[in-house]
Amino acid sequence: xxxxxxxxxxxxxxxxxxxxxxxxxxxxxxxxxxxxxxxxxxxxxxxxxxxxxxxxxxxxxxxxxxxxxxxxxxxxxxxxxxxxxxxxxxxxxxxxxxxxxxxxxxxxxxxxxxxxxxxxxxxxxxxxxxxxxxxxxxxxxxxxxxxxxxxxxxxxxxxxxxxxxxxxxxxxxxxxxxxxxxxxxxxxxxxxxxxxxxxxxxxxxxxxxxxxxxxxxxxxxxxxxxxxxxxxxxxxxxxxxxxxxxxxxxxxxxxxxxxxxxxxxxxxxxxxxxxxxxxxxxxxxxxxxxxxxxxxxxxxxxxxxxxx
Amino acid sequence: xxxxxxxxxxxxxxxxxxxxxxxxxxxxxxxxxxxxxxxxxxxxxxxxxxxxxxxxxxxxxxxxxxxxxxxxxxxxxxxxxxxxxxxxxxxxxxxxxxxxxxxxxxxxxxxxxxxxxxxxxxxxxxxxxxxxxxxxxxxxxxxxxxxxxxxxxxxxxxxxxxxxxxxxxxxxxxxxxxxxxxxxxxxxxxxxxxxxxxxxxxxxxxxxxxxxxxxxxxxxxxxxxxxxxxxxxxxxxxxxxxxxxxxxxxxxxxxxxxxxxxxxxxxxxxxxxxxxxxxxxxxxxxxxxxxxxxxxxxxxxxxxxxxxxxxxxxxxxxxxxxxxxxxxxxxxxxxxxxxxxxxxxxxxxxxxxxxxxxxxxxxxxxxxxxxxxxxxxxxxx
Ligand SMILES: Nc1ncnc2c1ncn2[C@@H]1O[C@H](COP(=O)(O)OP(=O)(O)OP(=O)(O)O)[C@@H](O)[C@H]1O
Ligand SMILES: [Mg+2]
Numbered sequence: 081x082x083x084x085x086x087x088x089x090x091x092x093x094x095x096x097x098x099x100x101x102x103x104x105x106x107x108x109x110x111x112x113x114x115x116x117x118x119x120x121x122x123x124x125x126x127x128x129x130x131x132x133x134x135x136x137x138x139x140x141x142x143x144x145x146x147x148x149x150x151x152x153x154x155x156x157x158x159x160x161x162x163x164x165x166x167x168x169x170x171x172x173x174x175x176x177x178x179x180x181x182x183x184x185x186x187x188x189x190x191x192x193x194x195x196x197x198x199x200x201x202x203x204x205x206x207x208x209x210x211x212x213x214x215x216x217x218x219x220x221x222x223x224x225x226x227x228x229x230x231x232x233x234x235x236x237x238x239x240x241x242x243x244x245x246x247x248x249x250x251x252x253x254x255x256x257x258x259x260x261x262x263x264x265x266x267x268x269x270x271x272x273x274x275x276x277x278x279x280x281x282x283x284x285x286x287x288x289x290x291x292x293x294x295x296x297x298x299x300x301x302x303x304x305x306x307x308x309x310x311x312x313x314x315x316x317x318x319x320x321x322x323x324x325x326x327x328x329x330x331x332x333x334x335x336x337x338x339x340x341x342x343x344x345x346x347x348x349x350x351x352x353x354x355x356x357x358x359x360x361x362x363x364x365x366x367x368x369x370x371x372x373x374x375x376x377x378x379x380x381x382x383x384x385x386x387x388x
Numbered sequence: 389x390x391x392x393x394x395x396x397x398x399x400x401x402x403x404x405x406x407x408x409x410x411x412x413x414x415x416x417x418x419x420x421x422x423x424x425x426x427x428x429x430x431x432x433x434x435x436x437x438x439x440x441x442x443x444x445x446x447x448x449x450x451x452x453x454x455x456x457x458x459x460x461x462x463x464x465x466x467x468x469x470x471x472x473x474x475x476x477x478x479x480x481x482x483x484x485x486x487x488x489x490x491x492x493x494x495x496x497x498x499x500x501x502x503x504x505x506x507x508x509x510x511x512x513x514x515x516x517x518x519x520x521x522x523x524x525x526x527x528x529x530x531x532x533x534x535x536x537x538x539x540x541x542x543x544x545x546x547x548x549x550x551x552x553x554x555x556x557x558x559x560x561x562x563x564x565x566x567x568x569x570x571x572x573x574x575x576x577x578x579x580x581x582x583x584x585x586x587x588x589x590x591x592x593x594x595x596x597x598x599x600x601x602x603x604x605x606x607x608x609x610x611x612x613x614x615x616x617x618x619x620x621x622x623x624x625x626x627x628x629x630x631x632x633x634x635x636x637x638x639x640x641x642x643x644x645x646x647x648x649x650x651x652x653x654x655x656x657x658x659x660x661x662x663x664x665x666x667x668x669x670x671x672x673x674x675x676x677x678x679x680x681x682x683x684x685x686x687x688x689x690x691x692x693x694x695x696x697x698x699x700x701x702x703x704x705x706x707x708x709x710x711x712x713x714x715x716x717x718x719x720x721x722x723x724x725x726x727x728x729x730x731x732x733x734x735x736x737x738x739x740x741x742x743x744x745x746x747x748x749x750x751x752x753x754x755x756x757x758x759x760x761x762x763x764x765x766x767x768x769x
Contacts, residue, residue, distance in 0.1 A: 132611050134768045153767075157613045168608035172408050173401065184397030185612045 085110045085237055085268045086131060090140035093126050100126040102291035103140065108270060108284075113263060115282030116272040117379065123291040124272035125165055128239050131270070132162045145237060158186075161235035165242050165272075167222050171215030175206050175225050178214055179232070186233040200228040204258065220251035227255070231262065238262065238269045244278060256281055276375045287382045294382035302378045309349065309381065310373040311356050313341040315366040328359045333380050344377055344384075390621075394614055398622025402596065406626065412592070416630050420584050420637045427580055428573050428646050435536040440464040440487040441479045443472065450499065451491045454522065458489065461543065463536050473525075480527050487526035487537050495521055502545065521545075566734045577642035578733040579702040581635055581661070582725045586668055586696045587689065588634060592627050593672030594685040602681050607768065616764040620757070624669050631665040632658075639733070652732035656739050660728045663749040667721040670756025677763040696722035724748050 084107045091104040101123040108114045116124045129135040131142055133153025141148060147155045169178045179200065183193040201207050204224040209217060214225060223243065231238065240259075244252040256278075259269060271282060279285050279299065286296035295302060309332075315321045318341050325343060326334045332344045345352045353370050360366045406413060444451050458464065467485060470476050476488035492498070498521040526537040567574040597619075600606045609619065639657075642648040650657060671692065679685040697703060699713055700722040706714065717723040724745040731737030739746065 129768060134607065134610060136767065136769055154613070157611060160611070162608075162611040164604065164607050166604050168604040170401065170405070170605060171603070172405050177401070177404060181397055181401050182612070184393055184400075185609075185614050187391055187393055187613070 083110060084108055084143075086142065086144045086270070088127075088131070088140065088142040091127065091130055091137050091142055092139045093123075093130060093135060094138040099291050101130065101137075104288075104291075104293055106286055106293070106296070108268065110268055111263065111266060112283035113259065113269045113271060113281065115279045115285035116270065116288055117274065117276075117279045117285050117375075118272070118288030119274055119383075121290075122288040124288060125241055126291075127288070128162070128241050128270065128272060132160060132239055133157070134162075156237075158233065159235055160237045160239065161230040161233070162239040163226050163230040163241060163243060165245075167214070167226055169214055169226060169229055172213060174211050174213055175201075175217070176210045178225065179229060182229045182232045188233070196232060200232065203261075204228045219246040220248065220255075223247055223251070223255060227258065231267075236267060238267055240269060240271045242272055242274070244273075244275070252278070276379070279379075280375055287379055289383040295378065299375055299378075302382075303373050303375065306344075306347075306373050306378055306381055308370065309345050309347065309352060310371050310377050311343045311345065311352050311368060312371045313343060313356065313360070313366050313368050314339065315341070315363065321360065321363055321366055324363065325356070325359055330355050331359065332384055335380075342371075342377070344373075344381055390615065390618060394618045395622045395625075398614075398619055399625050402623055402626045416588070416634065417637065419588060420580075420634045421641065423584055424577070424580055424638050424641050425645070427576055428642070431572055431576055434570065434572060435532055436462050437465045438463060438487055438533055438536060439467045439485045440489055441468040441470055441476045441485045442466045443470055443476050443488060443490045445493045446491050446495045448496065450496050454491060454495070455489070457545075458540065458543070461540065463540060464489070476525065480525070483527075486530075486533050487524060490523040490525065492522065498522075499545075571646075573646045574648050574734065575730070576702075577638065577646060577648040578729045579700075579726055580642075581638050581729050582664065582700065582722045583693075583697055583702055584634055584638060585631055585661075585665060585725075586722045587693050589627060589631055589665055589668035590672040590675065590692055591686065591689040592630070593624065593669050594676040594679060594689060595682050596623050596627075597673065597676035598679050598682050598685045610767065616761055620673055620760060620764070624666075624673070627669055628662070628665050631668075632661065635661050648733070650733050651736040653736075653738070656737075656742075657729075657732050659739070660725070660732060660742060660746055660749075663746055663753065664721060664725040664728070666753040667725075667749045667756065670753045670760060671721065673760035674756050674763070677760055692720070696720050699723065701726040721749055721752055 086106070086108040088104050088106045091101060091106075092099065093101040104123075104127060106114075116127065118124050126135065130137050130149065131144055133149055133156065136150045141150065143149070145156050145159050147153075149156075170181070173181065176197070179197045180193070183197060188196060201210065204227060206221070206224060206228060209221055209225075214222060217225065223246070227240075227243070230240075243259075244255055247255060259271075263269065271278070273279055282299065284296065284298050285302070287294045287302075295305075297305075313321060313325070318336050318339060322334050322336055322341050325331055325341070330346050330349055332346055334344075335342045343352075343356055345355060349355055353368055356368050360368070442455060444455070455466065459466065464487060466489070468479055470479065473488070473490060476485075476490065479485045480488060498519050501518045502521055524537050524540065526534055528534040564570065600609065639648075639650060643650070672689075675688045675692075676685060679688055695716060699709065699717040700706070700720055701717070702722070706717060706723065706726075709717065728737075728742045728745045728749075731742050
């Protein structure tokens with residue numbers, strides 16, 4: 081991975097006495113999809129707003145495309161695109177009118193404007209909806225319009241705040257295809273999400289919890305780091321088994337997934353399978369086996385430690 | 389550098405949104421139209437046909453001709469006849485009438501002793517105590533009604549005797565310029581231009597900017613290279629046009645319905661109106677940087693509108709207000725415009741005659757624009 085296009089140094093934002101983002105240090109390399117994974121209220125939007133110059137940090141600073149924030153926000157505005165969490169284009173304008181407006185705001189010359197709009201309507205299959213009011217579009221169509229408008233001026237760095245929260249899985253796949261096309265063209269992206277399947281698609285992720293970064297790295301590396309800490313239990317009565325397990329020494333979390341239980345153990349446990357079997361001594365029918373951890377396990381383990 | 393293309397983009401977007409917003413679009417035309425008709429016909433400072441009750445305790449030919457004379461002035465209309473003063477007072481309490489006319493039993497004797505009449509009988513009688521011949525009791529809470537009744541106090545009595553002995557030579561000769569027929573509407577039509585522009589211009593601009601933040605559009609806009617000044621200019625221009633349309637409606641209808649024609653130059657009219665529109669728009673912009681939603685913007689508009697109606701000279705003469713109220717009125721663009729527009733429309737005043745007020749409006753507009761641009765941040769915090 082080459083040099084960082086965006087970096088934050090102890091970035092902090094306070095609202096009243098609430099710390100929305102707390103001493104965030106991130107380094108986003110060029111040409112990657114960087115995921116910010118965190119539950120509701122973990123500070124993803126606030127972090128993005130500070131990185132795009134919309135909010136002034138309470139302390140700390142960021143460097144985005146060589147410009148220092150806070151201070152030099154206007155310098156980067158031509159080179160970044162920010163797709164906000166809600167739909168913030170005009171609902172009372174049509175698709176075409178919205179795109180024209182954005183092209184003019186970015187000062188595209190008349191010919192380039194027409195060309196670029198035609199291009200984007202092709203890429204994001206918006207031709208049929210050209211004269212439909214944005215407010216009357218479906219969630220997926222609206223998302224495509226937002227992406228088209230956001231990349232109008234071909235930004236080098238793209239911020240996408242929960243881009244597929246309101247979109248069905250089929251459209252989500254298509255949407256990510258389009259994101260990877262942009263990455264191929266050299267765009268760097270920062271994507272926030274609380275969906276595991278979306279996080280898995282990112283090249284690198286940072287896990288946020290209550291404003292703090294708990295872990296970061298590639299999804300693979302993060303999963304490898306907790307290898308051997310996940311155990312699956314299969315039993316006739318998973319709820320009863322679950323109650324028997326939770327709170328036991330060495331067990332961090334128990335979650336029921338259908339008929340099975342997914343159990344995570346503390347770091348440094350020598351033989352997790354044995355630990356779980358021992359805890360379930362009174363339940364001979366339970367079948368216990370080690371499994372490879374997934375990103376959700378990473379997330380649970382990363383955010384769990386902070387409760388203690 | 390300010391980009392004309394970006395300003396144009398905002399302007400075009402604003403017009404598209406306006407065209408789709410039927411309600412607002414309709415208001416632009418309906419507000420001046422309805423207000424003009426309402427105010428033009430309803431506001432009348434010349435009071436006539438006040439409902440009154442008659443208590444005639446004398447029941448004589450004399451009292452009947454006195455009543456006829458009073459009715460002939462058209463100030464009052466007798467709607468009830470009652471026997472006692474108490475009944476008359478009840479009628480006033482119930483608001484069935486606003487005044488009571490009480491003719492005492494001894495009206496004839498009182499009339500003879502009245503100095504206006506007495507001279508024709510005997511000089512010596514004037515030394516006898518002279519008393520008014522009859523009494524008015526009026527609901528004084530409305531000062532206009534009270535003043536109308538009071539004007540009857542010195543009603544000439546000579547007509548009763550079919551001659552004009554007491555039509556005295558007036559002390560002063562009075563010539564009324566500009567509105568010789570004394571129609572209230574002449575003063576109201578140009579004043580209404582100021583009131584309606586105050587209302588619509590401040591309301592539309594403040595709402596137009598606040599709407600953008602309310603719907604989240606501002607979050608998107610401020611991550612683009614657009615400048616605050618460009619947003620403001622682009623948003624203001626459509627409303628300048630709308631303001632001019634409203635002025636045309638008011639003055640056009642004013643001429644058509646109420647024959648109030650523009651005496652002065654139309655160019656001067658255009659210029660001073662533009663100044664006032666700009667001043668109101670910049671006030672709207674400043675308010676929009678204070679309000680965080682459209683309801684607040686609306687409340688602030690009303691906050692400015694009320695004193696503009698009551699203190700600007702639209703309803704009551706500026707000169708008649710106490711000093712404190714005048715100081716407040718001087719802060720309102722509407723006060724300055726009220727003087728200017730009446731000058732142009734009614735008195736054919738030229739730009740030079742209106743210079744102080746015009747310069748004040750210009751200064752206000754520039755100050756407002758500067759203040760709004762300073763307060764408008766391309767940030768969310
Ligand atoms: N303008 C604000 N004023 C006060 N508090 C705020 C403001 N914006 C965010 N917060 C608080 O900061 C915290 C982080 O909010 P933020 O919107 O960044 O979370 P998020 O990770 O984007 O959540 P979500 O997944 O729900 O979008 C929340 O507790 C929120 O209540
Ligand atoms: Mg968010």
